[in-house]
Amino acid sequence: MRKVLEVLKGKSLEIPPVWLMRQAGRYLPEYRETRKHAGGFLNLCYNPELAIEVTLQPITRFGFDASILFSDILVIPDALGRKVEFKEGEGPVLEPIRIDEIDKLKLDGFIDHLKPILQTVSGLRAELPNETTLIGFCGAPWTVATYMIAGHGTPDQAPARLFAHQHPEEFQKLIDTLVKSSSSYLIAQFIAGADMVQIFDSWAGILGGDQFQRWCVKPMAAIVENVRKEIPDAPIIGFPKGAGSQYNGYREATGITGLGLDWSVPMAQAKELQMGGAVQGLLDPLRVIAGGSALDDGVDEVLENLGAGPLIFNLGHGITPQAPIAHVEQLLARVRGS
Numbered sequence: 095m096r097k098v099l100e101v102l103k104g105k106s107l108e109i110p111p112v113w114l115m116r117q118a119g120r121y122l123p124e125y126r127e128t129r130k131h132a133g134g135f136l137n138l139c140y141n142p143e144l145a146i147e148v149t150l151q152p153i154t155r156f157g158f159d160a161s162i163l164f165s166d167i168l169v170i171p172d173a174l175g176r177k178v179e180f181k182e183g184e185g186p187v188l189e190p191i192r193i194d195e196i197d198k199l200k201l202d203g204f205i206d207h208l209k210p211i212l213q214t215v216s217g218l219r220a221e222l223p224n225e226t227t228l229i230g231f232c233g234a235p236w237t238v239a240t241y242m243i244a245g246h247g248t249p250d251q252a253p254a255r256l257f258a259h260q261h262p263e264e265f266q267k268l269i270d271t272l273v274k275s276s277s278s279y280l281i282a283q284f285i286a287g288a289d290m291v292q293i294f295d296s297w298a299g300i301l302g303g304d305q306f307q308r309w310c311v312k313p314m315a316a317i318v319e320n321v322r323k324e325i326p327d328a329p330i331i332g333f334p335k336g337a338g339s340q341y342n343g344y345r346e347a348t349g350i351t352g353l354g355l356d357w358s359v360p361m362a363q364a365k366e367l368q369m370g371g372a373v374q375g376l377l378d379p380l381r382v383i384a385g386g387s388a389l390d391d392g393v394d395e396v397l398e399n400l401g402a403g404p405l406i407f408n409l410g411h412g413i414t415p416q417a418p419i420a421h422v423e424q425l426l427a428r429v430r431g432s
């Protein structure tokens with residue numbers, strides 16, 4: 095039985111299953127080696143052979159309980175016909191979308207463009223150990239829209255927030271297109287062999303009040319509903335990073351199965367949220383750089399507070415390129431008591 099799926103059904107396991115967001119990535123020398131020969135980050139995402147190879151690297155090295163498809167949230171704008179590039183040392187760069195271009199996003203042929211990624215998913219299911227959960231993913235509409243509008247990451251995604259205030263109707267159209275495309279992409283990942291999916295709303299924490307409801311909660315609920323029409327009971331983790339007090343009620347309002355928590359969530363709140371079902375998280379990724387007692391104490395705090403309930407052990411955001419491999423081994427040994 096795949097442990098992550100058991101936890102998502104509400105089971106509490108003696109030793110929680112563990113995986114790390116961004117577990118395939120630059121902290122691994124074998125990833126850096128493959129990446130050198132892939133000829134650009136998007137080429138790596140669209141090359142099933144290489145994408146399978148890097149997805150499996152952390153499984154082979156550490157034996158995590160779950161494997162997350164190697165891809166990126168920005169393949170959706172790419173597949174919708176926007177220009178997307180990943181520049182060395184700069185991160186993603188997109189051509190900022192203009193109001194009059196929102197109607198021109200191409201939904202025809204969108205899934206065809208993503209076929210190589212679906213091939214990666216089916217190839218992975220064939221190659222992974224039977225007990226390893228295979229996780230598919232996409233970005234939440236709000237988070238993907240922030241990059242489409244600004245063209246790059248910014249400290250507070252002000253361009254998208256301003257756009258949403260100035261042009262709410264046009265922004266709604268963009269969000270609706272992202273809901274549609276993301277729903278069909280996730281359904282296709284399930285059909286290709288994903289056991290569950292995670293929806294990353296990495297920029298949820300910069301919205302409040304009606305904006306959080308309209309741009310984060312509603313689109314997430316719509317995707318969950320669309321996916322479950324085709325894949326009844328589909329297990330879905332939602333990760334509204336930085337949502338603070340707005341985490342309360344989020345699971346119920348969106349219909350997600352598991353709730354991804356970031357490291358700023360207080361343990362008392364995390365315990366309350368766990369009463370509603372499985373939680374995933376929430377170790378500060380910087381503790382993995384620090385190592386030593388900072389790492390051990392952080393792991394212990396999560397286990398002491400959340401270990402008796404349905405818990406998927408993870409970081410509160412992606413692992414950083416600076417994380418030493420020995421510290422990842424230390425984390426795993428501490429979680430598993432080995």
Ligand code: CP3
Nearest residue numbers: 115116117118119162163164165166167185186294296412
């Ligand atoms: O191992 C895994 O977790 C699977 C792969 C994965 C990547 N990106 C690979 C990647 C996943 C799940 C993502 C999600 C993603 N991508 C998010 C949501 C999660 C989060 O971190 O908040 C976001 C916002 C993006 C967009 C993105 N992609 C940014 C902002 C960057 C640049 C920052 C960085 O870390 O370099 C990327 C690039 C990226 N995506 C890399 C990887 C391994 C590094 C690129 C490289 O190898 O050169």
